[in-house]
Amino acid sequence: MKSSANENADALLRLIARAERLEAFPRTGWQVCGVQNPESVAAHSYMVTLIALWLADHIDEPVSTEKVMRIALVHDLPEAMLTDLPRPVKILLGRSACQKAEENAAAQLFEDHPPAWQDAHDEYISATSLEARLVKAADRIQMLAKALQYRAEHRGRTRRFFDNPDTFDDFQIPLVATIFEELRRLHSQDRWFPPDFS
Numbered sequence: 001m002k003s004s005a006n007e008n009a010d011a012l013l014r015l016i017a018r019a020e021r022l023e024a025f026p027r028t029g030w031q032v033c034g035v036q037n038p039e040s041v042a043a044h045s046y047m048v049t050l051i052a053l054w055l056a057d058h059i060d061e062p063v064s065t066e067k068v069m070r071i072a073l074v075h076d077l078p079e080a081m082l083t084d085l086p087r088p089v090k091i092l093l094g095r096s097a098c099q100k101a102e103e104n105a106a107a108q109l110f111e112d113h114p115p116a117w118q119d120a121h122d123e124y125i126s127a128t129s130l131e132a133r134l135v136k137a138a139d140r141i142q143m144l145a146k147a148l149q150y151r152a153e154h155r156g157r158t159r160r161f162f163d164n165p166d167t168f169d170d171f172q173i174p175l176v177a178t179i180f181e182e183l184r185r186l187h188s189q190d191r192w193f194p195p196d197f198s
Contacts, residue, residue, distance in 0.1 A: 011112035018080045018109060025079060028086040030146075035156035041084050044142060045076050052138035056131070059175055067131040070120045075135055077121070078105035099125075133171035140167055141176070144183045152192035162187050 022042035030038030039047075049072035056068045076084075082105050090098045102125070110118040123132045144167065147158035161167060162184070170177040186192060 007112075014112065015109070019077060021080045022076065025083050028084045029143075030150065030156060030158075032086050032088065033150075033156040033158050033160065035150050035158070038150075038156075039146060041076055041079050044146075045073065047142045047146075048072050048075065048135065048138045051141050052135045055134045055138055055173070055175065059134075059173065061130060063130055063134065067120070067129070068134055070116065071124045071132055071135045072138065074110075074117055074120050075124045075139070077109055078102045081105040081109065127171065130173075133173060136169075137171050137173055137176040140169070141179055141183070143167070144180075144187075148183065148186055148192040151190070 019042075022045065023040050025041045026038050027041060027044055049069060052068050052072040053065065056063045056065050082101055085093075085098065106118060106121045110121065123129055124135055127133050127136050144161060147161040150156050151158050168180045168184075170180060
């Protein structure tokens, strides 16, 4: 019979093997727009975590940074099993079917981990806490910033991300509303920051 330490080691290594798949999975929404070699789901998750941490450090309300980081790090882990389904596919499958599949994937991924892992993912889905809303907002900010980057690099047709009003849900966070205004301004001026830090 395995010891608790051995079981924990096995659970961690299984998590690594599954989560590493996110490095190979492209964000398929970009492929639909004609972007060749788009960011991976893992790269997206890293940037969402970075943006969420920045937001948590810049809002006036009390917020648990640890909770923000936990939610951000696990928010897309079910895609290790489901892959990144583009929005048109999710619409065809239906919201309830996609949600059920994500719940099943999360339950399987987190079954050998402390309940806080599943709780963090559930909280992200429900967006009931400030921390979850910050991560949801960070997810949108990252997507819009990446759309501007890809457009500046002439790597696809990313305008549709700015045409959907649902994209600009600020989750009742004034700082996020201000960031969205700045992203819209950059989009209207066809601008993004140069890659050489100038």
